[in-house]
Amino acid sequence: MGSFVTRKLVEAGLEVHLYDIVLRETSATFHLGNALQADHTIADLIVNMVPGSIGHAVLQAVTRTGVPVIDLSFSESTPDALESPLSPVLWDVGIAPGLSNMLVALAHRNHGHLDEVSIKVGGNPAQPDDEWSYMAPFSPHDVIAEYTRPARLVSNNKLVVVPAMSDLHSIDANGRRMEAFLTDGLRSLVDLPATSMGEYTVRWPGHIQRYQHTDLHPDALVEAWRYDSSRPEFTWMEVRCRAGDVEEVWTVEDTGKDGDSSMARTTGLVTVGCVLAWRDSALFSDGVHPPEDLATETIETIIEGMRQEGVSVTYVTQA
Numbered sequence: 001m002g003s004f005v006t007r008k009l010v011e012a013g014l015e016v017h018l019y020d021i022v023l024r025e026t027s028a029t030f031h032l033g034n035a036l037q038a039d040h041t042i043a044d045l046i047v048n049m050v051p052g053s054i055g056h057a058v059l060q061a062v063t064r065t066g067v068p069v070i071d072l073s074f075s076e077s078t079p080d081a082l083e084s085p086l087s088p089v090l091w092d093v094g095i096a097p098g099l100s101n102m103l104v105a106l107a108h109r110n111h112g113h114l115d116e117v118s119i120k121v122g123g124n125p126a127q128p129d130d131e132w133s134y135m136a137p138f139s140p141h142d143v144i145a146e147y148t149r150p151a152r153l154v155s156n157n158k159l160v161v162v163p164a165m166s167d168l169h170s171i172d173a174n175g176r177r178m179e180a181f182l183t184d185g186l187r188s189l190v191d192l193p194a195t196s197m198g199e200y201t202v203r204w205p206g207h208i209q210r211y212q213h214t215d216l217h218p219d220a221l222v223e224a225w226r227y228d229s230s231r232p233e234f235t236w237m238e239v240r241c242r243a244g245d246v247e248e249v250w251t252v253e254d255t256g257k258d259g260d261s262s263m264a265r266t267t268g269l270v271t272v273g274c275v276l277a278w279r280d281s282a283l284f285s286d287g288v289h290p291p292e293d294l295a296t297e298t299i300e301t302i303i304e305g306m307r308q309e310g311v312s313v314t315y316v317t318q319a
Contacts, residue, residue, distance in 0.1 A: 001138055002049045004264040008272045014279065017043070041065050045278055046087075047271065048073050051139045063087040068278060072098075072271055074142060076149060078187060079288050088284040090291070093274045094267040095252065096121040096199065096237055097187050098291050102299040103239045103250045104189055105292035111243035114194040117154075118240045120171060120180050122202030123263035126232035126255070132224055133204035135231065137263035140222040146201060147211060151182040152190050154197035159190050165208055167198070173236045174253060179205050188290035202236065227261070235262035246319050253312045269309055273302035 002018075006028045009016045016028035019035030031038060036058065040046055046062050048055060048071045055073020062069055063085035071079055071091040079091040092098050100119045108114055123137045136143050150161050168181040185199035216224065237252040254262040274291075277283060277298045284293075294302075303313050 001264045001268055004260050004268040005047065005049065005271050005275075008268065009275060012272070012276060014275075036061050040067055043067050045070065045275060047275060049271075052076065052142045052145055059089070063089060068282075068284070070271065070274055070278070072267075074145075076145065080188065080290070082288060085288060088286050089288040090274060090278070090283060090294075091288065092187055093271050093291055095235065095263070095270060097185050097189070098267070098270045099252065099302070100185070100199070100237065100239050101187075101189050101291040102294060102302070104192065104241060105294075106296065106299060107241035107243070107248050108192055108194075108292075109296065110248070111241075111246065112193070114192075114241050114243050115196065116240075116242040117189075117194050117197040119185065119199040119237070120173070120202050120240075121185070121200070121235075121237035122173075122178070122180075123235040123261075123266075124178075124202070124204055124233060126234055128204040128206075132210060133207050134225055135227045135233070136222075136225040137227055137233070137235075137261045138267075140225050141218060143225065144218050144221060146183045146185075147208070149184045151184045151199075152186055153182060153199075154186075154190055154194050157195050165212065167200070168208065170205070171202065173202055173238075174251070176236075177205065178202050179208065181208055188292065192292065229259065229261070232256075233262055235266045237266075246317065248315070248317045251312070251314045252306075254310070257310055265309065266306070266311055269306045269311065270302055273305045274298075276305075277301060 006018050010027045018026050018028040019031045046067050046069045048059055050058050050073050052073050052075045055075035056077040059071055066086040069087045069089045079089050104117055151164050153160050164183055166182045171180045180200035180202050183201040234255045239250040241248045254266050256262040307313055
């Protein structure tokens with residue numbers, strides 16, 4: 001995912017410096033070593049794409065520079081908990097959270113208080129198998145975190161916390177019979193006025209039940225879920241918002257392209273869109289901002305950029 005974002009930013013004409021503790025082939029200027037030991041005050045913008053387990057610590061460090069930061073680390077400790085950051089921050093800018101927040105924000109701007117919000121999203125192999133029917137398109141440890149963090153949702157206008165993997169049920173994902181279960185993907189959206197709101201991860205039937213009964217160590221799951229670039233896969237998301245008798249439904253789907261996974265594309269193109277928007281016009285001068293704070297014009301530009309890259313983004317409204 002990081003390599004995809006890096007390449008797209010270079011292609012857009014930006015001077016990009018990539019920091020990693022593992023040697024990478026990249027079109028950017030590469031720096032091998034601990035990124036926190038580098039001087040980032042000369043940068044125009046910092047993009048934090050480290051794994052969630054270290055994401056918040058990295059974010060705390062780079063927000064002392066005063067340089068604007070875009071954060072995609074999906075740490076359990078969210079950036080709104082930062083104490084007096086010097087840098088303006090835009091956080092959770094992937095597909096979900098990220099684009100999902102933006103689409104809910106558009107519905108809220110159209111209607112005000114929303115009666116019901118449902119977000120369903122997942123990246124999966126195109127066909128199930130006799131094992132896990134899954135391969136991790138991003139850090140497997142972050143996938144495990146999705147499965148274990150308690151899930152926040154909104155019920156009857158109140159914040160409720162339930163165990164992850166609750167409310168398991170079958171769904172139709174564009175003609176595929178799959179299963180959805182609650183995960184903690186709402187994050188900042190819980191503060192948006194809504195009567196009912198939940199975010200669900202989508203998997204092939206049997207996957208999450210297998211996880212619930214496994215005794216494999218997380219490191220073994222990392223190996224079992226290793227991503228296979230030769231295997232067809234897809235990412236699908238549905239964002240459904242209802243206000244009174246009016247329902248708005250956004251559907252996003254991608255199957256990868258030119259060797260890039262669908263999750264790298266659908267997540268990374270949102271991140272790239274935010275970087276380019278900040279380059280073209282400073283989005284925020286200070287403060288810590290979730291994706292739903294973005295202007296409608298910026299959100300529409302990000303969506304159009306995804307469509308131009310071949311990602312299917314459709315919208316329907318029913319009254």
